[in-house]
Amino acid sequence: MSPDTARPAPARPHDRLAAWLADDMAAVNDLIAGRMASRHAPRIPEVTAHLIEAGGKRLRPLLALAAARLFETDLEGRHIRLAATVEFIHTATLLHDDVVDESARRRGRPTANLLWDNKSSVLVGDYLFARAFQLSVETGNLRILDILAEASATLAEGEVLQLTAAGDLSTTEAVYLQIVRGKTAALFAAATEGGAVAAGAGADHAAALRNYGDALGIAFQMVDDFLDYGGAGDGIGKDIGDDFREGKITLPVIRALAAADEDERAFWKRCIGRGQQQDGDLERALAILARHGALAATRTAALEWVARAKTSLAGLPEHPLRDMLADLADYVVERVV
Amino acid sequence: MSPDTARPAPARPHDRLAAWLADDMAAVNDLIAGRMASRHAPRIPEVTAHLIEAGGKRLRPLLALAAARLFETDLEGRHIRLAATVEFIHTATLLHDDVVDESARRRGRPTANLLWDNKSSVLVGDYLFARAFQLSVETGNLRILDILAEASATLAEGEVLQLTAAGDLSTTEAVYLQIVRGKTAALFAAATEGGAVAAGAGADHAAALRNYGDALGIAFQMVDDFLDYGGAGDGIGKDIGDDFREGKITLPVIRALAAADEDERAFWKRCIGRGQQQDGDLERALAILARHGALAATRTAALEWVARAKTSLAGLPEHPLRDMLADLADYVVERVV
Numbered sequence: 001m002s003p004d005t006a007r008p009a010p011a012r013p014h015d016r017l018a019a020w021l022a023d024d025m026a027a028v029n030d031l032i033a034g035r036m037a038s039r040h041a042p043r044i045p046e047v048t049a050h051l052i053e054a055g056g057k058r059l060r061p062l063l064a065l066a067a068a069r070l071f072e073t074d075l076e077g078r079h080i081r082l083a084a085t086v087e088f089i090h091t092a093t094l095l096h097d098d099v100v101d102e103s104a105r106r107r108g109r110p111t112a113n114l115l116w117d118n119k120s121s122v123l124v125g126d127y128l129f130a131r132a133f134q135l136s137v138e139t140g141n142l143r144i145l146d147i148l149a150e151a152s153a154t155l156a157e158g159e160v161l162q163l164t165a166a167g168d169l170s171t172t173e174a175v176y177l178q179i180v181r182g183k184t185a186a187l188f189a190a191a192t193e194g195g196a197v198a199a200g201a202g203a204d205h206a207a208a209l210r211n212y213g214d215a216l217g218i219a220f221q222m223v224d225d226f227l228d229y230g231g232a233g234d235g236i237g238k239d240i241g242d243d244f245r246e247g248k249i250t251l252p253v254i255r256a257l258a259a260a261d262e263d264e265r266a267f268w269k270r271c272i273g274r275g276q277q278q279d280g281d282l283e284r285a286l287a288i289l290a291r292h293g294a295l296a297a298t299r300t301a302a303l304e305w306v307a308r309a310k311t312s313l314a315g316l317p318e319h320p321l322r323d324m325l326a327d328l329a330d331y332v333v334e335r336v337v
Numbered sequence: 338m339s340p341d342t343a344r345p346a347p348a349r350p351h352d353r354l355a356a357w358l359a360d361d362m363a364a365v366n367d368l369i370a371g372r373m374a375s376r377h378a379p380r381i382p383e384v385t386a387h388l389i390e391a392g393g394k395r396l397r398p399l400l401a402l403a404a405a406r407l408f409e410t411d412l413e414g415r416h417i418r419l420a421a422t423v424e425f426i427h428t429a430t431l432l433h434d435d436v437v438d439e440s441a442r443r444r445g446r447p448t449a450n451l452l453w454d455n456k457s458s459v460l461v462g463d464y465l466f467a468r469a470f471q472l473s474v475e476t477g478n479l480r481i482l483d484i485l486a487e488a489s490a491t492l493a494e495g496e497v498l499q500l501t502a503a504g505d506l507s508t509t510e511a512v513y514l515q516i517v518r519g520k521t522a523a524l525f526a527a528a529t530e531g532g533a534v535a536a537g538a539g540a541d542h543a544a545a546l547r548n549y550g551d552a553l554g555i556a557f558q559m560v561d562d563f564l565d566y567g568g569a570g571d572g573i574g575k576d577i578g579d580d581f582r583e584g585k586i587t588l589p590v591i592r593a594l595a596a597a598d599e600d601e602r603a604f605w606k607r608c609i610g611r612g613q614q615q616d617g618d619l620e621r622a623l624a625i626l627a628r629h630g631a632l633a634a635t636r637t638a639a640l641e642w643v644a645r646a647k648t649s650l651a652g653l654p655e656h657p658l659r660d661m662l663a664d665l666a667d668y669v670v671e672r673v674v
Contacts, residue, residue, distance in 0.1 A: 040515055041497040096463060100456045119437045122459055123497045126433060129463070130489035133470055137482045145474045145482065152467035160378040160460045178377055 012335075013328040017062045020321065024065045024080060025058065031084040035131050047112045047124040051091055060086040060191045063216075066321045067195025067209045078139045078198040085139075085148060086191045088132035093155065093183075095125035100163065101246060105239070143197050151190035158182010162248065169257060169273050171249040177218070184224075185217025192216075208312050212325065215309035220332050222302040225250035226295055229286060241282045247272045251301060255294040264288050302333050349672075350665040354399045357658065361402045361417060362395065368421040372468050384449045384461040388428055397423040397528045400553075403658045404532025404546045415476045415535040422476075422485060423528045425469035430492065430520075432462035437500065438583060442576070481531050488527035495519010499585065506594060506610050508586040514555070521561075522554025529553075545649050549662065552646035557669050559639040562587035563632055566623060578619045584609045588638060592631040601625055639670050 011019070018025060032052065038044040061083035068079035097103070098111040099118045105111060113121040129152075136148045162179045165171045192213030196206040223231075228243045229252050243250050249272065257268055267284065270276050289295050309329040316322050348356070355362060369389065375381040398420035405416035434440070435448040436455045442448060450458040466489075473485045499516045502508045529550030533543040560568075565580045566589050580587050586609065594605055604621065607613050626632050646666040653659050 038494055038497070040512075041494050041501060043497050043501045044494065096459055099459055118455070119500055120497070122433055122436060123493060123500055126462075126466070127490065127493035127497060129466060130486065130493045133489055134483075134486040137479065137486045140479060142474065142477060142479070146471075149467065149471040149474045152470055153464065156460060156464035156467045157375055157378050157381070160375070160380050160457070160464060163456055163460055164378060164380045175377075 013324050013331045014057055014059060014062060017066055017321070017324050017328065018058070020324065021062060021065045021069065024069070024083070025061065027077075027080045028058075028061050028065070028083045028087070031080060031135070032087060035084065035088070035135065036128070038127070041127075043116070043120055044124055044127055047095070047116060047120055048091065048128065050109070050112055050115065051094060058087065060090050060187055063188060063213060063325075064191040064195040064198075066325055067192040067213075068199045069195075070209075070317060070319050070321050071196070071199035071201050071205070072319075073199045073201075075198055078141060078144070079195055081135050081139045082144060082148075082191070082194045082198050085132045085135045086187055086194070088128045088135065089148070089152060089155070090187060092125040092128035092132065093159075095121045095128070097159070099125075100159070101242075103242075139198065141197065144194050147190050147194050147197065151186040154182050154186035156182075158186065165249055167247040167273050167275060168249060169268060171254065173251070173254055176249065176251055176254055180218050180221040180225075181214070184221040185214045188217030188220070189213035205316060208315050211312040212309050212329075215305045215312060216329055216332065219302045219305035219309065219329065222251055222298055222305065223333055223335070226252060226298045226302065229289055229295060231295065231299075241285075244271070244282055244285055245277065247275050251298045252289050252294045255297045256289050256292050259292040259294075260288075299333065306330060306333055350661050350668045351394055351396060351399060354403055354658070354661050354665065355395070357661065358399060358402045358406065361406070361420070362398065364414075364417045365395075365398050365402070365420045365424070368417060368472070369424060372421065372425070372472060373465070375464070378464075380453070380457055381461055381464055384432070384453060384457055385428065385465065387446070387449055387452065388431060395424065397427050397524055400525060400550060400662075401528040401532040401535075403662055404529040404550075405536045406532075407546075407654060407656050407658050408533070408536035408538050408542070409656075410536045410538075412535055415478060415481070416532055418472050418476045419481060419485075419528070419531045419535050422469045422472040423524055423531070425465045425472065426485070426489060426492070427524060429462040429465035429469065430496075430524075432458045432465070434496070436462075437496070438579075440579075476535065478534065480534050484527050484531050484534065488523040491519050491523035493519075495523065502586055504584040504610050504612060505586060506605060508591065510588070510591055513586065513588055513591055517555050517558040517562075518551070521558040522551045525554030525557070526550035542653060545652050548649040549646050549666075552642045552649060553666055553669065556639045556642035556646060556666065559588055559635055559642065560670055560672070563589060563635040563639065566626055566632060568632065568636075578622075581608070581619055581622055582614065584612050588635045589626050589631045592634045593626050593629050596629040596631075597625075636670065643667060643670055 036045050036048040036052065064083040064086055065079055068075055095112055099113050099121045103111050104114050136145055139145070158179050158181060161175065161182060165175055165179065189210045193206050193210035196209040225243065228240060228250065230240045253268065253272065257265070260268065267288070271281050271285065306329045310326050313322055313326055373382050373385040373389065401420040401423055402416055405412055432449055436450050436458045440448050441451050473482055476482070495516050495518060498512065498519060502512055502516065526547045530543050530547035533546040562580065565577060565587065567577045590605065590609065594602070597605065604625070608618050608622065643666045647663050650659055650663055
């Protein structure tokens with residue numbers, strides 16, 4: 001037996017987290033299933049089930065549970081309600097995002113706005129957000145509520161900012177970071193900080209976990225933006241170019257714009273600024289990104305946030321979950337190389 | 338001087354409420370103005386200001402303030418934050434409603450979805466809902482939070498129910514009541530019950546104010562549904578027929594359907610069930626409603642809820658605000674005769 005086949009491949013970090021937290025996750029899934037029901041409006045569970053059963057990694061609830069379980073305290077179910085809350089907020093956001101982006105596919109399936117209509121996606125999203133509000137109140141902890149409410153506002157602000165920045169070639173890296181914090185990092189940070197608060201952790205530990213979630217979320221979104229241009233690989237089997245078509249200004253484009261000559265600037269202006277795209281434009285965009293090393297630079301930026309995420313874990317209690325969270329930070333970037 | 342000119346017309350009840358609660362309302366308006374700002378996304382205050390400055394009666398914040406001030410206790414600003422919360426939830430709902438109904442006008446002005454786009458209306462609505470969540474947490478009172486979260490869920494459920502019931506001629510009066518509770522009464526009841534809780538009122542008083550808000554909201558919505566067919570007047574200066582065009586099943590239609598002959602049933606089936614409408618259909622609908630007394634019956638049903646609203650006030654402390662709330666209940670129906 002060669003060493004290659006003797007040893008099973010180490011499970012991916014989020015699979016190890018899911019295995020460690022299996023009982024908690026089962027409780028979260030039960031709570032989600034119970035609360036997405038509606039006695040009066042069957043459209044609600046139909047739309048929600050379509051999205052929730054399509055899978056997804058349940059990364060946000062796992063982060064909340066892992067943060068809470070680090071402290072080995074009596075949680076009285078607060079972490080379960082927190083975890084279900086962040087998943088409901090996330091699902092509500094996906095429903096509204098697909099309306100705003102006019103998306104046709106999500107997680108390999110037709111989107112809800114396509115299967116039903118935009119109206120259902122808007123209203124069922126509102127329902128899930130209201131359910132999230134209810135679940136969060138059931139934690140009975142005003143500090144957790146404050147964290148979740150602030151994250152919700154940052155999230156919604158980030159979505160509006162992304163909408164108004166679309167097509168605006170003067171978008172700075174600072175504004176990009178604001179958008180990324182809004183659309184991804186705010187909820188990651190609320191999950192991890194909320195988990196710490198649910199466990200009665202001290203202010204230092206809660207801040208450390210907040211910083212971890214924030215940095216992890218930023219790295220995660222940067223990698224997503226990098227993958228939308230095919231990443232470093234050959235892009236086989238993955239849809240690419242959504243951001244390009246929607247005129248979203250992401251880090252690869254910002255880096256390429258900073259290094260652009262006159263011709264390239266005119267190209268970005270036409271494609272992203274005015275949204276006038278034709279066959280071959282995405283290929284040309286990829287060639288320009290490659291010429292300026294814009295994708296490699298995005299990966300490097302993501303790695304810097306991974307390093308910050310791991311540094312944030314340093315002052316936390318030693319625990320297998322802490323090590324898994326560190327591995328998860330590495331994996332966020334490794335998954336694509 | 339004739340008696341007609343000597344005595345100024347008595348102010349309408351909500352104007353008297355607004356005058357009595359002027360200082361509180363000024364604080365609510367300041368809070369709303371402060372919280373609708375966004376440092377990062379100027380689209381947010383643009384869209385919100387368009388709607389908030391268009392006026393509206395601010396009925397929901399007035400209800401919250403009146404309920405709280407009935408008890409003459411130290412409120413520590415909780416009632417102000419509650420009142421701003423309900424107005425933010427209401428405004429968020431209006432933004433999403435106009436997207437779902439594809440409306441072009443609201444409060445005599447073009448709607449936000451028309452002036453900007455549906456995307457902005459969806460995302461700014463989400464932002465306002467998140468801000469409402471934040472403001473409600475600042476009341477620091479878990480019971481108020483619970484009331485608001487439940488109302489939000491009932492509201493969103495009612496909206497989905499209305500969407501799925503549209504065009505469904507088998508919609509019962511019970512489902513209609515569920516929809517009305519969702520779209521209007523839930524937030525009225527949360528405002529009045531929340532006001533009582535903000536004032537530290539006992540459970541009996543809080544329940545009485547909840548029942549008042551619920552009944553007032555149902556009467557208010559029934560009158561709205563009645564006015565959408567021109568009410569008892571000549572309909573001059575008022576757009577009518579929106580519900581008819583959108584295929585909404587409201588109480589006038591339910592009552593007319595119950596009394597319909599075969600021809601009329603076929604008419605409703607074509608116009609509401611299949612949405613196939615042509616010139617003259619609205620006029621024919623009005624004639625059918627008149628023949629069966631369906632508008633008068635709707636007004637009678639609204640008056641029954643007004644009576645319930647007033648009965649609910651009986652056990653509350655004697656107070657000028659209590660009398661104004663009673664007058665407001667009468668006015669909800671009187672305004673249209």
